[in-house]
Structures are given as structure tokens and as C-alpha cells.
Amino acid sequence: MLRGGGDQSLREHLIATAERLIAERGTAGLTVRAIAREAQVADGVLYNHFADKEALLALALHAHVRTVERRLGAPPQVAGEGTVEANLRAYIAHGLELHIAILPAFAGLLLQPKVLTRFNELPNPAAGGRGLRADLAAYLLAERELGRLAPDADPEAAATMIIGACHELVLPRMFSGTPLTAWHVPDGLVEALVTTVVHGIGPARRS
Amino acid sequence: MLRGGGDQSLREHLIATAERLIAERGTAGLTVRAIAREAQVADGVLYNHFADKEALLALALHAHVRTVERRLGAPPQVAGEGTVEANLRAYIAHGLELHIAILPAFAGLLLQPKVLTRFNELPNPAAGGRGLRADLAAYLLAERELGRLAPDADPEAAATMIIGACHELVLPRMFSGTPLTAWHVPDGLVEALVTTVVHGIGPARRS
Amino acid sequence: MLRGGGDQSLREHLIATAERLIAERGTAGLTVRAIAREAQVADGVLYNHFADKEALLALALHAHVRTVERRLGAPPQVAGEGTVEANLRAYIAHGLELHIAILPAFAGLLLQPKVLTRFNELPNPAAGGRGLRADLAAYLLAERELGRLAPDADPEAAATMIIGACHELVLPRMFSGTPLTAWHVPDGLVEALVTTVVHGIGPARRS
Amino acid sequence: MLRGGGDQSLREHLIATAERLIAERGTAGLTVRAIAREAQVADGVLYNHFADKEALLALALHAHVRTVERRLGAPPQVAGEGTVEANLRAYIAHGLELHIAILPAFAGLLLQPKVLTRFNELPNPAAGGRGLRADLAAYLLAERELGRLAPDADPEAAATMIIGACHELVLPRMFSGTPLTAWHVPDGLVEALVTTVVHGIGPARRS
DNA sequence: GATGAATGAGACTTCATTCAT
DNA sequence: GATGAATGAAGTCTCATTCAT
Helix, strand or coil, X not given: CCCCCCCCCHHHHHHHHHHHHHHHHCCCCXXXXXXXXXXXXXXXXXXXXXXXXXXXXXXXXXXXHHHHHHHHCCCCCCCCCCCHHHHHXXXXXXXXXXXXXXXXXXXXXXXXXXXXXXXXHCCCCCCCCCHHHHHHHHHHHHXXXXXXXXXXXXXXXXXXXXXXXXXXXXXXXXXXXXXXXXCCCCCCHHHHHHHHHHHCXXXXXXX | CCCXXXXXXXXXXXXXXXXXXXXXXXXXXXXXXXXXXXXXXXXXXXXXXXXXXXXXXXXXXXHHHHHHHHHHCCCCCCCCCCCHHHHHHHHHHHHHHHHHHHHHHHHHHHCCHHHHHHHHHCXXXXXXXXXXXXXXXXXXXXXXXXXXXXXXXXXXXXXXXXXXXXXXXXXXXHCXXXXXXXXXXXXXXXXXXXXXXXXXXXXXXXC | CCCCCCCCCXXXXXXXXXXXXXXXXXXXXXXXXXXXXXXXXXXHHHHHCCCCHHHHHHHHHHHHHHHHHHHHXXXXXXXXXXXXXXXXXXXXXXXXXXXXHHHHHHHHHHCCHHHHHHHHHCCCCCCCCHHHHHHHHHHHHHHHHCCCCCCCCCHHHHHHHHHHHHHHHHHHHHCCCCCHHHCCCCXXXXXXXXXXXXXXXXXXXXX | CCCCCCCCCHHHHHHHHHHHHHHHHCCCCCCHHHHHHHCCCCHHHHHHCCCCHHHHHHHHHHHHHHHHHHHHCCCCCCCCCCCXXXXXXXXXXXXXXXXXXXXXXXXXXXXXXXXXXXXXXCCCCCCCCCHHHHHHHHXXXXXXXXXXXXXXXXXXXXXXXXXXXXXHHHHHHHCCCCCHHHCCCCCCHHHHHHHHHHHCCCCCCCC
């Protein structure tokens, strides 16, 4: 990006570059210089557009989450359509892909409290991060109102377990050293999760 | 050099000190000098006992996990005793406490590939981290064999959801900025989780 | 570009703005950007009118001295009028106010050789800075010619001591950290200075 | 100063180096790197011994003042010895040399409030800076008690004028660009100052 | 002439690691 | 083995100055 600018402002260019680096390497050891070099701009240019490194990282992380969500599309939000099982499968697929894409980026946040603070000051990316669980709980509540779930089913508990399962499937693999993108959910696992949450594991369960 | 216990080697003393600091402050901004000062030893003594900082951190993290597990005691591993529901409650309580104690420490791991590598070279702390899920799955399988669960219940899926729920309850709170220790599980939530996984949320569910 | 007065050139506007900032904050940490922002003009406009930052600062400092002198009015320059004592009091009051106003600004000068060089290239602000001492010496010489001072009184030495006393009263207070504007000359001090220089401190002094 | 140390600690070595640089160039634009390079040590070594740059500069400035005073020796402090005139000449000579040596160094202080703050926290170098005026006032008071000065002579006013004259002789020359060390007090000036303050300039002055 | 984004050298500071004692 | 002063690369950030528009 040479003097004179291109089609997008340098500010956006920097956010996009940082976002890409975060997606690729996470927030770990991401230096101002690395971002500037990758963006092909001078070292100090960052400070013409952002208060400090943390402000840029917070925005880049935010953009990352939105980018991922845009790519994934919205999870099913209209109760009553299709089958509950199919909708749950869609939620789980969505949650898995979302966590695969953003958990590594968020991990770095925990070591950078200043980025965390600035990130929390930004508007919550729609269904991003903690939003997905609430989304699912709302969906389940609506299905219960329609009579497609047991009258005493607990939407919050179920949503917690389903989204939690997505975490549980992703988190351990972040510690293995192998790139997360190379991993796919085993066949039948999603189906088994849906069956489990719908029918329960108790002895009197319908066959 | 002044050490509390005179009979433990300096090596153990350093690991114990680093473990305590990790437990108190997490891995963020933990410097070699801080560890040495806290241990009341010289800065460079570390390199007489460990290859580098990462090796020490990996061992300290390992020790931290074992310490927490020793404190929590073993989760119920004998199927057929008590009720399934009570045993599941115990697993969930165990999982929550475990994750509250070790997730913050592990977060730092993700940003330090060298620590991660060295940690994975160590013997897997018994039920630690990924171990708990496998433990629970084995327990559920045994209960199914005893006929206390539905014959077609999927122990793996159920274990994933239950341990996942523990993650889901803890993880978001790590990003809020408030200290994790100040948080407690809302009343009824554990019960709701157990009920959900045992009975399912489907329409035909028993009342 | 929004400027207060429409009829002064941008050059004058910049000098006036820099002068005001120097008067308010001194030269410490005064950046080109701060001046431009305060003047409500673009960052780089400075270089259309001045060779560099130092040239602007030299002119602004020059203007500052002239502004202060205009505000203080001329010290008594006509010998033979009033009493010598009263005239000396006026000189001292003038010198104190002048030094209070300009010494902080000049302090920054000493650290910026380029500003210093450019400042010295400018016409000496009439009685400013070093000028006041010469003024006083000339006045004292005239009074001596009129017979209102001892025939062997040394105007140069007396002027040096009187203006020096003004320095001595102001300088130490610049290092105390408290704002100079909050300070006032203790009652009786000016009178004591005049008495001392007029009568001397020697043992045979008239009572 | 290579590893292993020499006869003086590195801490002292750094202070001495900074002191020399301050004496040579003043505090203006004195960088951490310049000090480290001049001291022949690594860039960051400073922070093993001082909280920050300002702490070192404050100590170096302090040392500079003490060094100068040690070199100059104490001004006459015993009233009643020699003649008053000779003692005053000694005070003036002392003040001139002191100010020539330390005023340039102090000028930089005004642009570095943090150094100023730290400097003021240090014990006041005996008769240094503001101390000399008080010293002189005390001496003059003692002489007055002995009857060697007029009974109504004002020691404070006289001291202010005498030390002020030293300032006035030195300050303007700091702005000329020529090195201060190359300047000497014109013959007769010191004598004229002493005569003026002792006899006064009033018309009834003794011949 | 005016703009202001971009430049890039250089400032201060941190910290894992080494090594003479 | 233990010490801890010294190392020096690397990090974040500032700011006078330039130049295409």
C-alpha cells in the first residue's frame, strides 16, 4: 500500500491484515512490526489510525468473528420449520465451525488483558462468541412453545450442553499441536449428540 | 538461598514456586525473574535444572493439574453404586472445579508452542484435561452394561456433552475480566443438566 | 481551515498559535502536530511557511518576548524624573515580571541549539532579554551625569546586580515544580534591594 | 566495562559516565543508548541499576553538582577573617564558576519534569544551587553581628543581588552559542560589584 | 497554497539467557 | 551447584518531515 491509497482506506487495510494474521497464527506473539510488514506499510503507521496495538487487535478480532459468521451464515432461527433434529444438527455444525475458527484467536486474548478490555467495549458481534448459546436457547424455547419439545424441557441446560459439546470437541485439539483446520468431526458423532439430547440416556428411553 | 523445606531439591522448589504463581496469576506475563525472586534464588539457577523457561513452565503446569486433581479427589468410578443421577452430579461438580482451576493456566499454553510441546511430552496426568471425559465415558458404558442406562445410549456423546457443559460454563467467564474464583454455579443448573441428559428434551419424554 | 481572524496570513496565525502554546506550556514536549491541531490547520502546512520546526519556534519565542514587553510597557528611561529609588523599584518590578514570563520559555531554547541559532539571527527584541540590563545601565549613567548618583558609581555593576537579583528570585522557583504564576514577590523585598544598592552595606553607611 | 567488573561498580560507572556527558553536552538529547555506548556497556544494563532513565540522570546531575563543589572548595564561611571585600570577591568567584559549571546542566531539567522530580527527592547537595545564596546571607549576617557591616544592612537582599549578579553574568552567555568555558569575567568587574554592594551608588556615598 | 496520510529513524524499556566467580 | 550482573535482540510507540492530490 503505497502513498495515495487504494480502494480501501489504510485503516481498513490494517484491520484486514491483522485479521488475516490472527486467523493464521492466532494472537500469540503478533507484533506491531509483523503487522506493518505484512501490510507493506511503515512501522509507525498504525498509530495514525489506532490508539495503540491493543485497539487494532481488538478490532481485528472483532472483524474476524464477523467474517467467520458471515461465511457460516446464520444458524436456523425459525422454530417450527424442518425437524428439531435437523435444526439441532445445523446448530452443532455451526458451533463446531465457529469454534474451530475463533477459539484459537481468542486464546491469545487471555494473555492480553488490554485487548480483552477493548474487545469487550466493542458491540457484541451478533451471535458471536457467547451469543450462539443464547440463540440456541431461544430457539429451543420457541420449539417448546410449539409443542415440539417436552413441556418441561430446559432450554438453557440443553443449549449449554450442546454448545459445550462443541467446545469439548474443539478445545482438546487445540493442544495437540496439529493444525485445527485439518480436523473433521467423525461421522455419526453429530447424530449421536442430537439423539442423546433429544431422547436422553435414561433406562426408560424410547427405543 | 533460603528455602522453606530443606529436604526438597532446588529443582522441586522451582517447580512448586512456578506452579503457585501460575495458579495465582496465570501464565500471562510470568517472567523468569519473577519466578526466581519468588523462589528466593538467583536468576540464572533455573538453567542448572531445566533446559529453558518453557521446560519449567510445562512441568509446573503438569504439577498444577495433579495438585488440583489431588485436591478434588477422584470422580466416581465405580458403576452401580448410588444413583446414576447422583454420580453425574458428582462428575459435573468435579468438571466445573477442575476447569475453573486449570483452564486459565492452560490458556497461556496455547500461546507458547514450546511449552505446549514439552507439556505433551510429559506423562498424561491421570484424569486431567482430556482424561476426565474418557473417564466419564467409561463410567457411562459400565452403567449401560449394568442396565442402568438405555441399551442404545451413547456413552461417548453423553460424556462429550456433559464435560462440554462444564467448559461452556467456565470459558465465557474467563473473558469477562472478573476473577473466576468469585463465581459459583447457579442453584439448580447442575440438576437441570443431569435431568436433560438423562431424560432428553424430546416431546415423548417421561414427565 | 478555520481561523479566527480572516485577515492575518496563515504564517502569522501559526506564529501566534505557537506563541500562545509556549506561553502556556513552555517549550517542553511541544510538537509540530500539537501546534497544527491547536491552529486548526493541516500538519504539514508549517513547511510552506517555515524552513522547519525550529524556525517557527524561534519566531514564536521572539513574538512572545515582544508581547510580554508590550504588555509590561517600557521601564522608566528618562533620568531626572521622580526619585532614583522609585525608578529602581520600577525597574525591578519590570525585570521580575519579564523574567517570570520569559525565562520558562527560554529554558527550552537552551536544549535546542537550532532554535537558539535561529533566534539569535532575529533582530534583538528591543529591551528584551539582555536588553533590559543595558537599558538600566544607560539610565543609571544618565542619573550619575545629573548628579543624582555618586560620581564614582559604576552603572554596569549596579545594573548587573539589580537585573541579576531578578534572575535569582525567579530561577530557583522554576525548579520547584510549582507554577511560577502562583508566586509573588514578598513585601519589602524590592524596597530592601533598592536600599541596599543605593546605600551599600558597608559599616560607614548612612543611617 | 566487561563482565567481572572493575574497581568501581557498574552502577557508579554509569553515574560517572552520565555525569561526564551532562558536563560536556548538558542534559539535552542525552539518550540511554548514548550513555550505554559511552560507558561501553550493553543498552539495557541501565535498568539493572536504576528504575529508569530519569533516575540515572537525576543521580548524575546530583553527582555533577557535588563534583563541581568539591573542585571549587568551600566558599569563605568564617566571618571576621580577612576583609569583607576579599570574602565577597571569593563568593562571587565561587558563584560564577559554580553557575558556569552547573547552569547548562540544569537547563535541561526544565524540559524533563520527571528528572526534576527525582532530583528534588535527593538530598540537597550541600551548598549547591539554591544553597549558595543562603550561605552568603548567613555569612553577611555574621559579619553584621561583628560590626563589620552596617547595623541595618539587609543580608538577604545583598545575598540575592550578589548571587543574582553571578546568574546575570552567566545566563546571557548560555544563549550565545559559544562555549561557556571559553569565557572569563572581565577584569575589574568583580571588584566593581563588591564596591557597589559595599558602598552603594547613592550620591552621599563615601569616596 | 493547503492537505494529512505515510514515512522511518530512533527513543525507552523488557526479559530470556549466559558465564566468570 | 549457585550466583546475579551483564547481555542484546526485540518490543511498543513518537514525531519531524515529505509529497501526491
